[in-house]
Amino acid sequence: MIPPQFEYYRAQSVDDAVSALRAGGEDAKALAGGMSLIPVLKMRMSSPPLLVDIGALQSLNYVRVDSDQVCVGALTRHRDLMSSAVLRDALPLLADTAYDVGDAQVRARGTIGGVLAHADSAGDYCMVSLLLDAHIVTTDRVIAAQDFFEGFMETCLGSDELITEIRFPVSRGPHTYIKFRRRRSDWAVIGVGVQRSLDDARACRIGLTNAGFTVSRAPEAEEVYSAGGTADDVAAAAAAHASPLADLAGDVEYKKALIAELTRRAITEVGAQ
Template identity: 40%
Template sequence: MYQFDYHRPKTISEAAELLKSCDDPKILAGGQTLIPTLKQRLAMPSDLIDLGALKDMSFVKAEGDAIMIGAGTPHADVATNADVQKHLPALAKLAEHIGDPAVRHKGTIGGSLANNDPSADYPAAALALDAKIHTTKRLIEADEFFKGMFETALEDDEIITEITFPHPKHAAYVKFANPASRYAMVGVFVAETYMGIRVAVTGAGQSGVFRVKEMEEALAKNWSPDVLDGIKVPEEDLISDLHGGADYRSHLITVIAKRAVAESA
């Protein structure tokens, strides 16, 4: 690792001030991505701002027709929370299958969304469920939050504080996971909310998570796996790597989307 100054703020406002005042800071949430990056000397922050002491950022609340989850909430807590299991079982299942037990007990939902890894699971849930991302400065709609691979709408001095997920009528998440990393080679989250139908894909796009409007329109007419037959996402913008080509991922998206719709029923 390179040399850096370490900070452990006691309040979210103190953390935000440190972000403003430091030369080139990085936020440490769960550290499941950042720590390996630092070990490999792929990041050279001037300051590391550890949010681990901000216990009030780890919570799950059920209010009205929505679930509010604190940005510092570990994946394991999302997976086992009774309110999430009752109102959003698809999100509980998603969290249950992230990485391994060590990752699930240390990694956080806010860290995952802020990092926006193109193969991460939570971005698909946020986009499909039309989540609202609350920060220290504003509220950001999911459609406006994800800007590209490892890129979000967050400003340099902005921190995610909580995420609001509406209760869906139907929802499911299915992924075809890399057997070693458990990252999604293709993951599809389908949701029918009171605002409409949304289909979000992770693990396959060169620019990260994305929606499939053609599938959404088909499912709006008939919520059935069969209506997705013949719908293929173009290969041009899909990832092609040693784990699978763009044509393979295009085929998988349709297969996995059909499984997700079937599971949601």
């Protein structure tokens, strides 16, 4: 599989990248780790006239803890996240999530900003950003994760807008992310994340990975939890209201059964009421 022809430009700075994208027109694309974009090009699902390579912009590769938030540069690679001592201390869920992304090659090249911009509903950080109420900083604005994902591989990003940073609140309260896949290097068939509130024992957030066209929360299941439902009740509500898609990994019934089981385990792990 050979990609269609494109012009290539290696950006020297964030401003330089934005100018190049603007000059390249609305079909020009940023290239970060290339782990999703290059396969898309090889399958000829997209044919941008210009790729603006931002992969060498080291200023966007960092993890910082800033009082009550963890700030992660958009070009931080999965491997850097999983091995960051700062992150493991402040937000272990994110470090663990990075450890479970793809295989060693993908973790060495792929970036957190690339996962969010690609907006695959199987993208682990997409769900984690919703679960933890993250904010996505771009060259133009700050966007709440709940407003960022708009549909099947669609975000609200403009064509010349780059993600520069992701801000996660330092997590307060028990949380977990359980991901089911056939082989270690596979994407999630289904994933379920749960974040329980420390302030309100009857509140929790539940996020679903690869359970529909886009990543989502499970508001009906969250309500059942708030109303004092058991882990089984919450699990049943999550499965009943989800709309997973049938694919080679399984049919809808199988995926709903997985949503129920993973939700039950996750709720039990963070402490069912």
